[in-house]
Amino acid sequence: MARSSVSRRTFGKLVGATGAGVAGAGTLLGTPAHAAGWVTTGTPVSALSSFDDTMMTFMQARGITAGQLAVTYNGRLVLARGYANNSTETVQPTSLFRIASLTKSLTATAILRLVQDGLVGLDDPITSLLSFIPPAGQSVDPRLSQVTLRRLLQHLGGWDRNLTFDPLAGDAVIAQALGVPMELRREDILRYMSGQPLQHDPGSTVSYSNYGYFLAGRVIEKVTGLPYETYVKQKLLAPLGITRMTHGSSVARLASEVSYRSQYSGPTALDNSGTIVPSPYGTFSMNLHDANGGWLASAVDLVRWSTMLDGAGGLLTSTSLAKVTAVPATGVNDSGWYYGLGWAVRPFSTSTGTKYNLWHTGSLPGTYSLLVKSYQGMSWAVLFNQRDDPSGLSYADIDSALWTAAGKVTSWPTNNLWSTYFGPWSTVVDNTTSGRFTASTTWAVASTLAGRYGTSYRRARPVAASDVAWYKVNIPETGTYRVEVWYPASSGNNAATPYLVATSTGSKSVYVDQRSNGGAWRSLGTFTLTAGDANKVGVSRWASGTGYVVADAVRITRV
Incomplete structure (x- = not known):
C-alpha cells in the first residue's frame, strides 16, 4: 500500500496541534531520576513482536517513560500493551492518557x-x-x-x-x-x-x-x-461499551491516569499568580479544551472508538458515515489527503470502489497521540506521556514506524482481546438510535423531564390496545442477558408501565412504576435471548391508570 507517510507526518503538524503555542518553549526543567529498566503489561503476542520492538526503540531514543499501544485486525483486538521505561509507575493497557486533538473525532x-x-x-x-x-x-x-x-x-x-x-x-x-x-x-x-x-x-x-x-x-x-461530556458519554461511548473515557483535569490526576512530562515550564493559566509550573500541569486549562482536546482515554478505548466508522454501536448510519469522508469544498492536499469531519482522510481507488484511510494525531504539553484506521482492516492507537525531550527527535515519526511494524507481520494472529478489556458484550439503544427504535406517531417526542437519557424520550397515554414502541438489538449469540431500562421519573408517569422482553421462549412482561427511581439504569431481570437482529425489548401502551408510559433507553448486557 502506498502510505505517503511524509505527507501524513506533515499533516500531523496540522491535525495534532491542540496544544501548539501552549507553553511551547518555556523554561527548561531538570529531568527527574527514575528507577532503571522496562516494565511491560498486557499479553505479548509473538507474531506481533515488531510492534513491541518499535515502541521500545522509539521510547528509548526519546526518553519517554510511559507509552501504550493497541492494535486491531479485521475487527479483532489482537494487541494491547503498556510500556514503562525508567519509571516508577506501571502503565497498564487500560491506563488513561490525555488524548489531545483525537477529541475532535468525538x-x-x-x-x-x-x-x-x-x-x-x-x-x-x-x-x-x-x-x-x-x-x-x-x-x-x-x-x-x-x-x-x-x-x-x-x-x-x-x-x-x-x-x-x-x-x-x-x-x-x-x-x-x-x-x-x-x-x-x-x-x-x-x-x-x-x-x-x-x-x-x-x-x-x-x-x-x-x-x-x-x-x-x-x-x-x-x-x-x-453538558458536552454527558452527551458524548451517553450517545457515543455507552453504545460501544466504552466506560473509562472521561474529561481530564488541568492538575488533578485520576488513579488510573499516567503522569505527564515535559522539559518546559511556564506561568500558570489557572489563576493570576504568575506561578511557574511544569508545562503539563497548569499552563493551559483542560476545562477550556473540552471539545477540541479534553478527553482522557486508553489505547484500547481509542481503537474501540474507531469501530464506529464500521457502523459499530449504531452511532451513525451509512449516509452519515459518508459525510465523514466527503471531500471538502477546498483543502485537498497535492498528494490527495484532506480533513473530513473530525478525521484526516486519504482515499484509495480499489477494485471494489473508493476506500479510505483515516487518522488523527494529538499534542499537548505532556501528550502525544495517534489513532489510525486503515481500509485494509488494521487500526492502531498509540499514546505517550510527553511530546518533547532534549533529543529533538520527531514524535510524528511514530506514524511511519508503526506502518513499518505492521509490514513486518507475516501472519496475523487469530486471538481477540475485546472481552478482556471491555468485559461482557453490552449495547445501548435509545429512542433516537437510527434504525433501532420504532414507534407509532401516537408516541410523542418529549424533552421536558430531567433525568432523561440523551436529548429526548417518547411518551404516550395508556390505551387498551397493542401499540408497542420497540427497541431492535443485534444479539451476538443465544445466551443469558441482563435487560435494563432508563426513563425520566415523574408523578405524571404510569405506575405500572408494561415492558416486553422477547425471550427465546416467548414474550415476557415486566411492569415498572415510572413515577420514581428514574434517571438511572433499572434492571428488568435476566432473560435468555436468541441470537439475531430483531425487536428484543418493547414498551406497551396497554396499561392501567392514566399516567404516561415512557420509552427512553434500553441496555442489554451478556451475563
Missing part, C-alpha cells in the same frame, strides 16, 4: 449524530445556534453568518491562528483584554472572539482551528440541553 461525530437525529443541519450557520455578543465597542464580523457547522468541522471557518493567535492558548491575552481573572471560563473565550475579525472568508481557506471545535462543543450543549 466532537464531529456528536454533531453528525445531531444532524442524523434532525436537531441541526450541517449547513446551519452557527449564528443561528449560538449567541455571539462582543465586548463593548466591538462588533461581530458580518462574515460569521457564513460559518456553518460543516465549515467548523472542516477547519474552514475563517479563523487563522498563524495570522493572530490560538484563543485556546491565549488565556493571559484574553483575560487582560476582558479585564477578567484566570482561570478563564468558556463564556470568556466566546465573548472575546465574538469581537474579533475572521482572517479569511468562510469556506475559502483551510486553517486548523481549535476554536472551531470549541464552538462545536457549545452547539452540542445548546441543542441538547446536556
Whole structure:
C-alpha cells in the first residue's frame, strides 16, 4: 500500500496541534531520576513482536517513560500493551492518557449524530445556534453568518491562528483584554472572539482551528440541553461499551491516569499568580479544551472508538458515515489527503470502489497521540506521556514506524482481546438510535423531564390496545442477558408501565412504576435471548391508570 507517510507526518503538524503555542518553549526543567529498566503489561503476542520492538526503540531514543499501544485486525483486538521505561509507575493497557486533538473525532461525530437525529443541519450557520455578543465597542464580523457547522468541522471557518493567535492558548491575552481573572471560563473565550475579525472568508481557506471545535462543543450543549461530556458519554461511548473515557483535569490526576512530562515550564493559566509550573500541569486549562482536546482515554478505548466508522454501536448510519469522508469544498492536499469531519482522510481507488484511510494525531504539553484506521482492516492507537525531550527527535515519526511494524507481520494472529478489556458484550439503544427504535406517531417526542437519557424520550397515554414502541438489538449469540431500562421519573408517569422482553421462549412482561427511581439504569431481570437482529425489548401502551408510559433507553448486557 502506498502510505505517503511524509505527507501524513506533515499533516500531523496540522491535525495534532491542540496544544501548539501552549507553553511551547518555556523554561527548561531538570529531568527527574527514575528507577532503571522496562516494565511491560498486557499479553505479548509473538507474531506481533515488531510492534513491541518499535515502541521500545522509539521510547528509548526519546526518553519517554510511559507509552501504550493497541492494535486491531479485521475487527479483532489482537494487541494491547503498556510500556514503562525508567519509571516508577506501571502503565497498564487500560491506563488513561490525555488524548489531545483525537477529541475532535468525538466532537464531529456528536454533531453528525445531531444532524442524523434532525436537531441541526450541517449547513446551519452557527449564528443561528449560538449567541455571539462582543465586548463593548466591538462588533461581530458580518462574515460569521457564513460559518456553518460543516465549515467548523472542516477547519474552514475563517479563523487563522498563524495570522493572530490560538484563543485556546491565549488565556493571559484574553483575560487582560476582558479585564477578567484566570482561570478563564468558556463564556470568556466566546465573548472575546465574538469581537474579533475572521482572517479569511468562510469556506475559502483551510486553517486548523481549535476554536472551531470549541464552538462545536457549545452547539452540542445548546441543542441538547446536556453538558458536552454527558452527551458524548451517553450517545457515543455507552453504545460501544466504552466506560473509562472521561474529561481530564488541568492538575488533578485520576488513579488510573499516567503522569505527564515535559522539559518546559511556564506561568500558570489557572489563576493570576504568575506561578511557574511544569508545562503539563497548569499552563493551559483542560476545562477550556473540552471539545477540541479534553478527553482522557486508553489505547484500547481509542481503537474501540474507531469501530464506529464500521457502523459499530449504531452511532451513525451509512449516509452519515459518508459525510465523514466527503471531500471538502477546498483543502485537498497535492498528494490527495484532506480533513473530513473530525478525521484526516486519504482515499484509495480499489477494485471494489473508493476506500479510505483515516487518522488523527494529538499534542499537548505532556501528550502525544495517534489513532489510525486503515481500509485494509488494521487500526492502531498509540499514546505517550510527553511530546518533547532534549533529543529533538520527531514524535510524528511514530506514524511511519508503526506502518513499518505492521509490514513486518507475516501472519496475523487469530486471538481477540475485546472481552478482556471491555468485559461482557453490552449495547445501548435509545429512542433516537437510527434504525433501532420504532414507534407509532401516537408516541410523542418529549424533552421536558430531567433525568432523561440523551436529548429526548417518547411518551404516550395508556390505551387498551397493542401499540408497542420497540427497541431492535443485534444479539451476538443465544445466551443469558441482563435487560435494563432508563426513563425520566415523574408523578405524571404510569405506575405500572408494561415492558416486553422477547425471550427465546416467548414474550415476557415486566411492569415498572415510572413515577420514581428514574434517571438511572433499572434492571428488568435476566432473560435468555436468541441470537439475531430483531425487536428484543418493547414498551406497551396497554396499561392501567392514566399516567404516561415512557420509552427512553434500553441496555442489554451478556451475563
